Amino acid sequence: MNVVETKDLVKDYALAGIAVHALRGVSLSFEEGEFAAVAGPSGSGKSTLLHLVGCLDTPTSGTVALGGNETLGMKRDELAMIRRRSIGFIFQAYNLIPVLTALENVSLPLVLLGEGRASAREKSLAVLGRVGLSGMEDRRPKEMSGGQQQRVAIARALVKRPSLILADEPTANLDSKTAREILELMLELNETERTTFIFSTHDKLVMDYARRIVNLRDGLVEEEIRR
């Protein structure tokens, strides 16, 4: 079953008054349990593709379907609900809430889904344990290293067991050892939880781990490599 399916996806926008054609008609599908990387040079449209798939932006034309449901024409709150229920995001800059502890950051998606505090705490502690942060649940982001913060971000993306995790350059701010650890962790979660991972990256290490690589160039799919 396709977790994600895009059809003739086009995204144009203006940057400082100049029209940018970020995507020029991308049709792709990702199945459940894929561990895929969208690669390409800067400006190739990989982040734009991830944003459209993650319902963070709307396409100029074309469609995105998540789990078979088209997102075209959905209202802001409906898109927010899809993000809340079905998609986990991991960002290059971790984007943790600085005033919340690791545990609270991880609990946030569960609370938004209406989970009680006790249950959210229990699940979050378990996920923090899985990403190797047992005992660090009360630390605030500024008290953690970059790798630890990214693990918290992964735990936050994972805790609600989404069908899809979108990771935008997740290793860009990490040293190679930490990056490898993080990728190992995500691969393990992909294998055990059957969670679909789609990365946007130009990090060779990420591409080494990915089982499928979609190369974009100038807003078009240049080639696809499956392993």
Next chain:
Amino acid sequence: MTRAEFAMVSDMAFRNLFRHRVKTIITVTAVAVSVALYVFMDAWLAGMNLDSKRNIVNHEMGAVKIETAAYFAGKDEIPMYESFADWEGLARILEKKGYRSAPRFVFTGTLYSRSGTAPIVFNAVDTEREKSLLSYWKFIDAGEYIKNGTRGIVIGMMAADKLRLGIPQRIDREAFEEDLIASASARADADFIRSLYVPFRDSGEKKRAFSADESDEELDNRLVLSREATKDDMARLWKILAASGRMDVRVATTVDTKDAATGAIRHVNQLIDAVVVGVVNSPNPQTNGNVAYIPLDSLQDESGLMLGGRITELLVRSNSAKDSELPGKEDSPGAVEAALREGLAEEGKAFPGDLVVKGWIAFVEDYIAASAGDNVSTRIMAFFLFLLSFIGIANTMLMAILERTKEIGMLRSLGMTDGQLVFAYAIEASLVGVIGSTIGVVVGALANIPMIYVGIDYSAMSEALNGDYGYRVAAFFRSAWNVPTMIGTYLVATALAGFMAIPPTLHALKMPVTESLRFE
């Protein structure tokens, strides 16, 4: 929003306050200052108004007046010819219905004393009825209150000072010798008078606030009545001064009468000899200015005003009314008129068509104007203070939201809706409002305590304006607790603070999530 979501959002909002403590403290301080000032000023206005209203009703006119419609229409001119007779019948019915009443014949004239003249508004009163209805007679500074059947006069303290009547509380050394000591016919009396006055500097009295004409030189030359002077001392001093003719006065007035058939007004000049028997200094400055009280019954005949039982107004107050309270429902003009009509109907009589029943508020336009003016100007001032502090909150929230644009993008990517984000930031701003308002209300209330129990002495200003400045407070302006305003200010400030977060949040939400996430 679930309880867990609400708790999470509130918790996050609370913690966000500590992100930039200095900024939060400054904003909280701005809110606290504006709330405190508003609470303080409102309490002061409330106190001045409450005291003024009580003093009007208790010392000046009671709750309701019955007059002829023509007198009421021209009341500023005091048209004594628009009077009415047979007030005793009305008073009897009112008494049966649970109301006290006091007749007055109000007229103007010039009062001549040994030392000068002054225009005076005279209230010819039935002293016993007046005493049962009003309280100014309890504030006789020196001498005693007038008695029916005499030609005594009680005069306002400020007029008495100008006309050198009564016993001066403060006097300069030259006037003391020329005016008081010279009044003593015996050396013993002179020594007695000297023993009652002490230099201002030794008296323990302080210079009054807002006094424009009290220079150090004048105060050095001033004598004041000793605080140790007893009632008997005062009575003896009054007797000595009265014996010298100091209290003898002459009233020059014009008696205006209206020809019932033609409506023509006839003027008759009249001179009435009288003796000042007391000086009134009540908490209502209107009773202490150029005002005098004289027994009504002494003016009935040819040597008086030839009144023939007529009066210009009948003051009314219910028996159950208390001096500490403002007139209630039973003291309303409607209730009084209804009682009067009912009583008259029981006797088979009709309500006199030429009479009107009016509440006290209809007679105090000067006070209403002063109060309304102060209310408006104070509230405009307070509004701008509020505005300034809440622009501060809006600025703080704008900065906070700008600074957290990326965070907003992340929260939106997690699935937070626009409504939840607006709510989250409104809660954060409301918390600033809650803390600021709490501090503001507490500080405002604390500042009120001395204002309620001590107040500010405005007696010098009151005297300089001859007691005629709208407010009916003769000496100390005091505040009053105004709990509804305190609660209202607290709630409005909190709600307004929360509201201030909405526009910048909505503005931030216009940005696409992707742009928010890229924002640096």
